[in-house]
Amino acid sequence: MPDHFRKFLPWIILGLVVAMFLSLGQGFGEQKKGNEVSYSQFLQRVESDRVDSVTMKGNAIEGxxxxxxxxxxxxxxxxxxxxxxxxxDVRIQVQPSESGETTVWSILISWFPMLLLIGVVIYFMSRARSGAGGAMQFGKSKAKMLTEDSRKAKFEDVAGIDEAKQELEEIVDYLRDPGKFQRLGGEIPRGMLLVGPPGTGKTLLARAIAGEAEVPFFTISGSDFIEMFVGVGASRVRDMFEQAKKNSPCIVFIDELDALGRKRGAGLGGGNDEREQTLNQLLAEMDGFEKNEGVIIVAATNRPDVLDPALMRPGRFDRQVVVPNPDVLGREQILRVHVRKVPLSPDVDLKVIARGTPGFSGADLANLVNEASLIAARATKRVVTQRDFEMAKDKLLMGAEKRSMVMDEEEKERTAYHEAGHALVSLFVPGNDPLHKITIIPRGQAMGVTMALPEKDRYGYQKNEITARLAMMFGGRVAEEIIYGHEDVTTGAGDDIKKATELAQRMVTEWGMSERLGPLRYAGNDQEVFLGDQLTRESHVSEHTARLIDEEVRRLIDEAESRAKEVLGKHLDDLHRLTKALLEYETLGSEDVQKVLKGEDPGHGDSGTQKPDTAKSSASVPSAGKGKPRDEGGTGGDWEPEPQPT
Known part of the structure; x- marks a missing residue:
């Protein structure tokens, strides 16, 4: 029954009862009024011999x-x-008086308003008591115990993160057969922390534990503990562990632990007292004087850097299971899980799709399969083809096509020269990732995109590879300067300049790639989220050092721009040839670009290149906002590679 209907159900029943009594009373009154005569009229009818028979019940006469x-x-x-x-000669029948029944009915009718008022008062008093009980329930835990019907995920549904899955399978094995581990003196971990970027499958792993474990499983979010009232969070933590002890052995899963377990005493205001009290209670419950035998805490977070050190020590979260983005084999396994219910064409090769999606998380791959299915459905296909997956991948990496933006020929030509400049520098400067696709069709926030994809998973980049990327970023602006002159460049390189500057600054201040400044870290701590700490760290850089940093960043940018000018100057004919092909076809794949540079017509290549419909054709000036932003985060200052449109 819907909640909104259940809320009004008592009032509906009350209204029906009132209407019933009113109708009965009204009908009874009308019936009496229609048949009743005065006693004098009755005598007149008797004297005129009009009465055939009567029935007497006390003083009441019916005839x-x-x-x-x-x-x-x-x-x-x-x-x-x-x-x-x-x-x-009137026939007379005498019956005993039924005054008791009549009296009860009359009393009921007369007392009905009072009874109705008493019922309403009792109803509201019960609601008030339940409200008071709700107030008393305010400090109760919001953890939900999953039923058997809701435990649908299994370990077989988790792919691409075999090491993390193995760690959690051990927990399930311990709960099923603790004697196997206790014989050798082993104890079950009290807490396991799942750490990894968003979308890598941390919550899915927890759901798999719930599906595999044959013990009660409670789930709650870290934000469910925090309230504006002091002491509520700590009360909820105590109640959660009390429920867990009653159902031990059991597993408690806390999602988004960073909402609860941030470092204490940090920030400008001295921290949040209510959150810190809640965290203190959690610490005491996990490893205090009272032992929680059989209660296992599994938590997940993508911000382990902000967690309190006391929460991370052994005895509380004994294990930290890293759930990273999958490698190429992991991506293929994840794709096979997600395509189980998708009808695939025989030309679909999941290995090729996995190789072409470096940096994709499990959630990204699930979205890729879903987008490919939607694209095939829009085309009224019976199966999903390899081309549908390629189109879905381009949509996720570069954004959806916006063919409705019709631009004039001059702006279209500028966009083509800009993207052709990026592509040629990417091809002829060693160290760049292989070229994947060029398009002058607006996609997402990008007015034109040049996409490069690495050949394999990368976990670090060399200095020459980063400088090659810097040169490629300036290829578009340099191409505009060569063709139109310095005074006629557009704002299209704004985002390229921004990303190149940030990359050069990280080379100097974080990665020690400057000979003048050496292998020292000069940047503020990116992991700190409080302004006070950043100001304190950045103030350690002297004015002289800050000037050197600016000079080194400027040197790297100037060298990258000069390198782009040198490459495009040598390949000016290729620049014109590639621009002409882009104006004709609007989108070129890597094989198509190679054909163009050899002087061949790309035609209908493997990448699906074809001449656009001129009525729907579009192009635009390069935009300052280009493509999908790369996540350059990560611990240790590593540059995490990801496909990057330029």
Whole structure:
């Protein structure tokens, strides 16, 4: 029953009861009013021999006339109608008085308003008591115990993160057969922390534990503990562990632990007292004087850097299971899981798709399969083809096509030269990732995109590879300067300049790639989220050092720009040739670009290149916002590679 209907159900029943009593009372009154006659009229009818028979119940008289009409009247106590009736040969029937029944009914009718008022008062008093009980429930835990029906995920549904899955399978094995581990003195970990970027499958692993474990499984979010009232969070933690102890052995899963377990005493305001009290209670419950035998805490977070050190020590979260983005084999396994219910064409090769999606998380791959299915459905296909997956991948990496943006020929030509400049520098400067696709069709926030994809998973980049990327970023602006002159460049390189500057600054201040400044870290701690700590760290850089940093960043940018100019100057004919092909076809794959550089017509290549419909053709000036931003985060200052449109 819906909640909104259940809320109004008592009022509906009350209204129906009132309507029923009113209708009964009204009908009874109308019936009495229609048949009742006065006692004098009754005597007149008797004297005129119009009455055939009567039934007497005490002073009440009911009768029937000769024509069959029924009537009723009431005789006074002093009246003696029997003799009168016998004189006129009226048949008389006497029944015992039913005054008790009539009295009950009349009492019920007369007392109904009072009873109704009493019922309403009782109803509201019960609601008030339940409200007070709800207030008392305010400090109760919001952890939900999963039922058997909701435990649908299994370990077989988790792919691409075999090491993390193995760690959690051990927990399930311990719960099923603790003696196997206790014989050798082993104890079950009290807590396991799942750490990894968003979308890598941390919550899915927890759901798999719930599906595999044959013990009660509680789930709650870290934000469910925090309230504006002091002491509520700590009360909820105590209640959660009390419930867990009653159902031990059991597993408690806390999602988004960073909402609860941030470092204490940090920040400008001295921290949040309510959150810190809640965290203190969690620490005491996990490893305090009272032992929680059989209660295993599994938590997940993508911000382990902000967690309190006391929460991370052994005895509380004994294990930290890293759930990273999958490698190429992991991506293929994840794709096979997600395509189980998708009808695939024989030309679909999941290995090729996995190789072409470096940096994709499990959630990204699930979204890729879903987008490919939607694209095939829009085209009214019966199966999903390899081309559908390629189109879905381009949509996720570069954004959806916006063919409705019709631009004039001059702007279209500028966009083509800009993207051709990026592509040529990417091809002829060693160290760049292989070129994947060029398009001058607006996609997402990008007005033109040049996409490069690494050949394999990368976990670090060399200095020459980063400088090659810097040169490629300036390829578009340099191409505009060569063709149109320095005074006629557009704002299209704004985002390229921004990303190149940030990359050069990280080379100097974080990665020690400057000979003048050496292998020292000069940047503020990116992991700190509080302004006070950043200001304190950045103030350690002297004015002289800050000037050197600016000079080194400027040197790297100037060298990258000069390198791009040198490459495009040598390949000016290729720049014109590639631009002409882009104006004709709008989108070129890597094989198509190679054909163009050899002087061949790309035609209908493997990448699906074809001449656009001129009525729907579009192009635009390069935009300052280009493509999908790369996540350059990560611990240790590593540059995490990801496909990057330029």
């Amino acid at each position: 029937r006339l000769n024509d069959g009409t029924r009537f009723s009247t009431f005789a006074p106590d002093s009246a003696k109608p029997v003799e009168k009736l016998r004189q006129h």
